[in-house]
Amino acid sequence: MNRFVLTALLALAAAPAFANTLRMEVNGLVCAFCANGITKAFTAKPEVADVHVSLEDRLVAVALKPGQDLADAAVKKALEDAGYTVVSLERTDLTIEQIKAEVARGT
Amino acid sequence: MKSSFFARGASALALLLAAGVQARPVGYADGHMLMIDAAPDYQQVAYTYSPSFRWSMSAGHARIEAVEDAGGNVDVTFVRSARLLRRWNLPSAQGNAFVWGGAGRARYANPASALDNGVWHAGLQLDYETRRIYTAFVTEYFRGDQWSFRSDVASLGVAPYEHDMNRMATWIVLKAKRSSGMTMDETNAELALRFFTPTWWIDAGVDQDGRPAVNLMFNF
Numbered sequence: 001m002n003r004f005v006l007t008a009l010l011a012l013a014a015a016p017a018f019a020n021t022l023r024m025e026v027n028g029l030v031c032a033f034c035a036n037g038i039t040k041a042f043t044a045k046p047e048v049a050d051v052h053v054s055l056e057d058r059l060v061a062v063a064l065k066p067g068q069d070l071a072d073a074a075v076k077k078a079l080e081d082a083g084y085t086v087v088s089l090e091r092t093d094l095t096i097e098q099i100k101a102e103v104a105r106g107t
Numbered sequence: 108m109k110s111s112f113f114a115r116g117a118s119a120l121a122l123l124l125a126a127g128v129q130a131r132p133v134g135y136a137d138g139h140m141l142m143i144d145a146a147p148d149y150q151q152v153a154y155t156y157s158p159s160f161r162w163s164m165s166a167g168h169a170r171i172e173a174v175e176d177a178g179g180n181v182d183v184t185f186v187r188s189a190r191l192l193r194r195w196n197l198p199s200a201q202g203n204a205f206v207w208g209g210a211g212r213a214r215y216a217n218p219a220s221a222l223d224n225g226v227w228h229a230g231l232q233l234d235y236e237t238r239r240i241y242t243a244f245v246t247e248y249f250r251g252d253q254w255s256f257r258s259d260v261a262s263l264g265v266a267p268y269e270h271d272m273n274r275m276a277t278w279i280v281l282k283a284k285r286s287s288g289m290t291m292d293e294t295n296a297e298l299a300l301r302f303f304t305p306t307w308w309i310d311a312g313v314d315q316d317g318r319p320a321v322n323l324m325f326n327f
Contacts, residue, residue: 030237032304033306082135083160087198
């Protein structure tokens with residue numbers, strides 16, 4: 001019984017308290033030279049593991065490092081400082097590769 | 108004689124300052140840009156820093172070679188500040204309105220040259236682009252103590268395919284230029300090929316008289 005409780009507690013502790021990837025629909029993404037600022041802004045943040053920007057899909061995805069988080073307001077501000085408009089923001093447990101695959105499938 | 112003398116000097120200074128405004132005069136927050144212009148008769152290096160996506164400051168140095176009546180080369184050192192007045196971020200397009208102002212100081216190979224040493228200028232850029240179409244209108248006004256000069260450039264670009272962050276962009280850009288002031292009033296056209304990725308940009312063009320020009324930019 002004690003072992004079961006301990007295992008359950010360890011499982012709970014290991015589970016992320018928040019989704020690990022931020023996925024945003026962004027307006028104004030038409031030029032790669034100009035959108036470089038998005039990649040630069042997010043990779044400079046210590047909480048960020050990876051960034052994906054797609055002009056085709058009007059998509060910015062930001063993968064966070066394990067145990068790290070970024071407030072929605074901070075994420076929106078980073079995109080606005082890069083010169084763009086955030087249409088929607090959602091948190092997901094999908095990885096960036098899974099998001100790319102999902103978009104490629106058109107789902 | 109004297110007016111054409113000043114017109115050539117004014118044109119040289121205006122050309123140098125105008126050549127420094129390419130693509131976007133303001134980048135993104137904490138963005139740095141290095142720009143290099145090269146043509147058979149002029150070269151320029153400029154550095155731009157954008158503290159925010161709303162404004163930037165630039166400094167640069169330019170040289171125009173063998174300016175008649177100036178005793179040889181003309182070297183211009185300049186500073187400029189630009190501001191984004193308005194941006195329209197649309198689902199698959201973006202529009203911008205920029206303004207800027209700056210000043211340059213010229214040095215002549217012949218120190219006895221009677222050309223103006225200082226020039227002020229101001230400009231406005233309106234642009235609209237998608238991933239297939241680029242349009243821009245740039246108007247600039249230059250003024251020295253003894254002359255003024257205006258330059259208007261309308262650009263239309265077409266991309267044969269839609270680029271992305273991992274696919275180099277290719278554009279064909281046609282520019283119509285009108286320059287007026289002093290004794291000068293001329294219109295000409297330039298056709299350029301443009302390639303860029305997130306970190307570098309190159310424009311290589313030729314005008315109707317066959318004069319080539321290359322513009323390089325680096326983002327960091």
